[in-house]
Amino acid sequence: MQTLYDCSNIPSGVELHYGLAFCPVFLLGVLINAAALRAFVAKRKHWTDTHIYMLNLAIADLTLILFLPFRIYDAFFCLPKNCLCTFLIQxxxxxxxxxxxxxxxxxxxxxxxxxxxxxxxxxxxxxxTAVCVCVFIWTFLVTLSIIFKDESKPENLWTCYERCEDMRLNPWFLGLLLSVGFLIPFLIITFCSSQIIWIIFKVQDKSEEMKSVARMVTANMIVFIVCYTPIHISFVVNYFYTPPLKWMSAYLPAHIFFNVSEMIASTNCCFDAFGYYFLLKRYYS
Structure with a gap:
């Protein structure tokens, strides 16, 4: 049975903490990604395939960051549930x-x-090839969001940014998110990063540049795992979790875990700028 949403039902301070947590993510994300984007666009005369991937990553990160004020506003003042919420979630x-x-x-x-x-x-x-890969990524994701747009329609939402606890995701949609959206990229990044570290490790006379590349690759892999593993675990937890009959999302551990993991995932937009844009600018120019 779906609990009717009312802003007054949210316990004092619960959503406020989420809003406050997203504020530094937004401020740092805008500053860092804007500076990184400027470094890769304004100061480049001869673009390479590396720069194309970097630009695509910057666009994805900066766009996510620029929409965070809606999430912050919703935490403080409560946005009405309508089609705008569906658009924001997607x-x-x-x-x-x-x-x-x-x-x-x-x-x-x-x-x-x-x-x-x-x-x-x-x-x-x-x-x-780099352009084709980037175009394919966006085409695939936009198509997927259109096919499964009903998953985030207003009737399924408890707040503008959260689904009702008793409304489970489509299992096919969840499977795609977990496999194509996380597990496959996780395996690719882990394999490629491990191989790069091993190749550098086998070199006897390693230069300082090679050591820096190895540290960068290791840091990028760790950041990816730390940022994106919790939110995908929360997807699984929320799918199998059965809330009580008279549930109140703000009190549920699954709800708290999801919000915390979503914030952690958003911080990756800040780490990307450090881990890729500036260091790769130095070593892969």
Whole structure:
């Protein structure tokens, strides 16, 4: 039985804490990603395939960050449940998964460049391939959001940004989110990063640049795992969790875990700028 939503039902301070937590993420994210975007656009005369992937990642991260004020406003003042909420939810997750899939693409690109340096250096269609990969990512995600748009329609929402606890996700949709959206990118990033670290480790006389690349790759892999694992665990928990008959989402552990994991996932937009834009600007220019 669905509990009717009323802003007065939210316990004092619960949503307020979520709103306050997103504020520094928004401020840092805008500053860092805007600076990174400027560094990769305004100061580039000759673009490479690396820059194309970086730009795509910057667009995904910055777009997600720019829509966070709606999430913050909803925490403080409560947005009405309407089609705008559906759009905001879809935009948030399309950009999050665009960031995930682009990160996986960068991992493959970086692995091939280190594992097969000669072949990749003289391959003439690198930029065209990068553009095609990025276009495919956005096309796939937008198509998926259109197909499963009913998952976030207003009738299924408890608040503007949260589904009702007794309204489970479509199992096919959940399966795609977990497999294509997380598990496959996770395996790709883990494999490619581990191989790069191993290749660098085998070099006897490692330069300081190679050591820095190894540290960067390790940090990127750890950040990906830490940021995106909790929210996908929360998807599974919420799917199998059966709320009590008279549930109040703000009190449920599953609800709290989801909100915390969503905030953690959003912080990845800040880490991306440090881990990719500025360091790759230095070593892969």
């Amino acid at each position: 935009t948030h997750y399309v950009n999050m998964y665009a960031s995930i899939l682009t990160t996986a693409s960068i991992a493959v690109h970086r692995y091939l460049a280190i594992r097969f340096p000669l072949q990749t250096r003289f391959w003439r269609r690198k930029k065209e």
